[in-house]
Amino acid sequence: MQRGFWTFVVGALAALFANLAQAQVVIIDHGAPIIRPPVVSRPTPPPSVYKVRTVDMNVTVKDQIATVQFSQVFQNVSSQVLEAQLLFPMPENAAVSQLTLLVDGKELVGKLMKKDEARAIYESIVRQRKDPALLEYLGQGLFQTSVFPVPPQAERKVEIRYQQLLRSESGVTDLLLPIGTHKHAHHPIESMNINVRIETTEPLKAVYSPTHTIDLSRPDSTHAVSKLTLNHVSNPDDFRLLFGTERGAVGMSVLSYRPKDSEDGFFLMLASPDVRPDAKPLPKTCVFVIDRSGSMTGQKFEQARGALKFLIQQLRPEDNFNVVVYDSAVESFRPELQRADEATIKAALGFADGLYAGGSTNIDGALQTSLNQLTDPKRPNYVLFLTDGIPTVGELNEQRIAAKAKEANKVNARVFNFGVGFDVNSRLLDRLSRDHRGQSVYVRPNENIEASVSALYRKIGSPVLTDIAINVEFDAVIPAATTPLISRTYPRQLTDLFQGEQLVWVGRYRQAGTAKVTLTGVAADEKKTFSFPAAFVAKSNDETFGFVEKLWATRRVGEIIDELDLRGHNQELVDELVRLSIQHGIMTPYTSFLADENVRLADSSNAARASGVARRELEKVDGAAGFEQRSFKGQLQNAQNAPAGGAGGGLPSVAKSATGRPNQASTATRPRPGSPFDPTAPSDDKALPAESNLRQVGQKSFFRKNNQWQDSTVSDEQAKKAIRIRLFSREYFDLAAKHAALAKYIAFDEPVLVNLGDTTYQIDPEEPEKS
Template sequence: MNLRSAIAFSGLLTRIPVRPPGSGRRWGILAVVLFGLLVPALAQAQVLIIEQHRRIVLPRPNPRPTPVPSAYCIRSVDVQAAIKDQAAKVQISQVFRNTGSATLEAQFMFPMPENVAISGLTLLVDGRELAGRLLKKDEARHIYEEIVRRQRDPALLEYMGQGMFQTSVFPIPAQAERTVEIRYTQLLKKENGLIDFLLPIGSTKHSNKPVETLNVTVRVEAGDQIKTVYSPTHQLEIQRPDNSHALCKMSLRDAYSPDDFRLLYGTVNGLVGMNVISYRPSESEDGYFVLLASPEVKSALAERVEKTMVFAFDKSGSMSGKKIEQAKEALKFLINQLKPGDTFNVIAYDSAVESFRPELQRADEATIKAALSFADGLYAGGSTNIDGALQTALKMLNDPKRPSYVLFMTDGLPTVGEMHELKIAANAKQANVVNARVFAFGVGFDVNSRLLDRLSGEHRGQSVYVRPNENIEAHVSNLYTKIGSPLLTDLAVNMEFDKVIPAGSASPISRTYPRRLTDLFQGEQLVWVGRYKYGGPVKVSLTGSVAGEHRTFTFPATLAERSPDETNGFVEKLWATRRIGEIIDELDLKGHNQELVDEMVHLSIRHGIITPYTAFLADERVNLADRESNVRRGLSLARSGLDKAEGKAGVEQRDYKARLKESASGPAGVPGMAMGGAMSAKKAGRGASKPADPESMRRLTAAKGQAAVTQNLEGEVEVLESVRNVGQKTYFRRGQQWQDSTVTPEQAKNAIRVTQYSPAYFELAAAHGGALAKYIAFDEPVLVNLGPKTYQIDPPPPEEGATDKPQDK
């Protein structure tokens, strides 16, 4: 019997029954080796049952049988890390449970990169320290290779080129729990002004059981002011009590496949801090960059910035009942947030348009009290005059030097006055003479979501959608908390290259997103991505208005001529995520375009970012090389989907588009769209469902990397088992094998054939210091490009005399 499953933070479990000496029973104590992860730059830990006497060879079925559930589960993983300057103290606590009926003998083995500065490594089981020994990379490689060869499981290949810390054996009795604590201190690296902390929690990528709770807490303290705080892997809750401290939290429930956790932070004194991260895998193509700009968290200057706020409030008949009460509370919250020196007004509209006062009011105790009384007196009734409300609000604004914002709320379609979408947008553009920012709130599904996106996009704001049964006040207060304190307005970024740019050449910086920069608010962070033509030193200038004064902030940066490894490969995927969001926005607002759809399909295939309009690519019958057919299908899906401006499908598509455009870390930064990030087994974003049948679960958990995730037109999140993201590559399952998305039909014909677990296979895994081993660590056939060559990795033939039953001596 071959039992295969996995447990969180301990990876893949293969269980082989063995017969201990002196026992007449066929089934005995099971010895296990747990391969844990302690240090940065590690991915999955492994659990392998090893023989006590002699190995029982198991034939390799094709297809593989449905696995028997594991005798292990993980109750929880809790990580506490404290970073002061560049020193990190880390404690990882894991609660394992033996759900089987036999005692398990466990041994931890920790892969350790040669270039990571780890000290004070301690492992405790139920509070008692466990002895261990450190193995150099050459000795460790023989152990990794032997386990892979013996177990016929390639998951350990990625540790080739790393050392190992090996502990002594400890028992886990049947039905018992063991709390395993790992403690270590690490000196963190600093590059491009950013301190880099990588935490290994990605050990459940082969698990068919979720981690019940996974919590990460990182406390950062620095002598200088902390500016940039950024994770390219996860969405974080970040608390900034002052300029020298940051508290970062991440929590997952029932998580199947979390990515390793990475945190980057930068320190610099002054009003604004800025960092640039670049990635260029090939000198023959433009590179990718992300610019991170962060203002002071606590700045006296922010209190001096006086702004104008106009609140346009829908009180039409459809707002009656609970909605009008929530909206009134939201409006009163906004009024109470006004600061001395701010000017404001309140517009309430139904068929007609009513103003709190005929003109803007200066915020003080008396005007705020009167405005609150005005809000309390509003009631629902009448139709919806969107055009009239917008023009009234925008025409009140008359000072172009003052930061001005319109918060516009509606729960319906325009039914009075101008009702044509494009004409309403044109009227608003004409009325906005001071370049005010417009933030649009759509309440419920009966809104024209395309109109709201058009308004917020043309006026450098944002659309927020409040679904039925969601609290209006919570959404409004969440947005205002972000935008309530503008610090730097009318932003512009310039990059000045040391290299001489030939006269008449195109700009060395291109395809930057967002296209139009928004204001920089206190406590917020600008994330700006783009492509670059020339590597080397650059001078980056960020300009804007601070309290009415024009200011320029200049920082040095270096763009990679060619990246030595894939450490910053996330920048490429982040750029692709935002570019796809921009493409969808253009298709939505400017009409259907075959060239844009062609690019969207190409990016989806290359980066595994599957949209509602390219979801057909996950179908194993689709030929990825049939460009014409794929573009035709994508164009048809985009047309039928984006033509829906109203209803649930309209709102969900615009919300999805916004999440792509605003993503701070690629798919991992899109709520509900990252299998290893914000997604859990029970809930992924909105409407997710987990695969239930055993074969789906086997394919989802046994394959390498992260399963792609998409969203359909109704907002339901779907896990795509046939698309996997591994490092910088995307694999599609076609037939009985995994295919690298960059392999062309001609390359496939001339692929070099390598048999899995053969000497040539292990030589390939060890090449380049083991950096490419993860790309062939599949337990099924795989077609892949590695450097200039293409390889077809085939499974080995079943071993002679193999049996899947326990054998007695």
């Protein structure tokens, strides 16, 4: 009987193999030596001989020691007996101990090969299968197990257990888990669960994932639990989690990345308050503003009522509050602010139960009534404003409404908006959010209003430090500096720091070296100051913190769109938007035409075309088009992490809710597939979907042009001088060995034009075999 043959490798799946019923999974080296769990790759042919049922990773981290338990259940769905073999690339100097590999509870034996012997195996597989994926592992050792059979329709459970010393750099400890191994599996993975428990000796401050939106709980100052659950997963990225420790009421971690010393670098600051179960949040004032116009009738209003009752019940006795409801007229629960005592809370809940929907929409009147009630600037003041429509009564001009609200806000209150459905004036809500240092959350028709409102309030319900400001003072200053040493920081306006949350602040830096970072804020009417040492690297040696650049670019694109939307056309900003879209593969509704294979990236008309699309689309202030593009804009501005790579990249991994945690309204932050504001959709009938012509690989963006993949950094002049190398030739393998850390950029099975270091290479198809 002929049997298929699978090969498992500890690491990230990067390739599919034709011509053999054998498959190989490979890893991507992210700089830190790690051991990768075994994963089943997609065999070809046949294309569907196995299916991964579940993937579970349970990790316990004690300071820098990680204990990993990985398990995966897969099924042979073919009619043949298949054999499986496990290959583990072993990174050089990997600080790993107690590695145990089991299949259905039985430990497998194997052979450990040094890097020279392993390199021959890697090259042999690449040559035989005509697939370049394993090139990334030249220079690494290899652990190869014995072969075990998998009967037809049978399931096997693969487990690996190991301990590892995690790398610590720039004040953060770095955990990397390889769920990206399944990136090209033929079938979606039914379920994937990653649980990480962190315990530290020193107080734990920042806990941050640059790759995924995690559900994070922090029971006390030295423990945290991160959970990630994914269902029907087709294209996961490797999971990465960073955490830092520091004594004091506030901790800060500063990460910097500078790929070119001739250009400004990129930094990310994570500011986190101390976590104490007995900590008392600052007393605050909240005004809840609810639209009860006729368009809110039915389930929509019942959900809004539920959201209002939730907000009222979350108030603490020391808080002040009021409720404002509006249709054609404006009505308040009480004429003035109330203390949230037991009797008043009960009365407010009764007021909510008695509300009904009907009438027009007096947005201006509601804003004036709510803001004029706020009179104490010493307390944190928040307005939560919900509407499902456009102003139809009172002041109708959006700019005058915004100007009047700005004038009425005497206490620097934060305004958080909820736009419900496609009929809202989304540009007005964004204008209010920007003017009052808040945020706009958009809830699609038939999505749960209560889930979105409660998610946001859980974030802002417990302020610990308000009116935050950050200053960076370098130890050695550039003489006669004419431009700021720190610039283009996002979020553009810093707000408050909340219990259980952290500030994620990104920007550019001109000067390298050590510095003192000072964070100031107000707590209980007292100014607080916290200082931290930081280092800004002169030039990065690798791409360990490359995600910082991508996150900055993502937020910068969102900020550019916001400027064009609220302040009008600016050609310099459009030019920058086009440049960032090309460089980082961030396709927006206004630049998705760049992924058309027939559009030259260096075409001088690209900016004019983007300008025309932006002018036309940003005029739409309501309807599905207005909703989609401002929801997408907010998604970019509030991105907590950036894409790690993969085909069709460019859309950031963003918080699925106001807190960065998944909830029932998570799709409110995502453009509707196929809409004009889906970044993977064409901007006109002639353009092609971005996802088919754009790939993110590490720090590079590759566009499909002229039947090949082109590195976006390659200029026309560089392309003319490119060194031509045949795929799978001796020169090809030597190039991969020479640029081991960059080998992933030539691991294409199609022609590719790429810059490696200071040289441009054209990788051509291999010569056809002579008959």
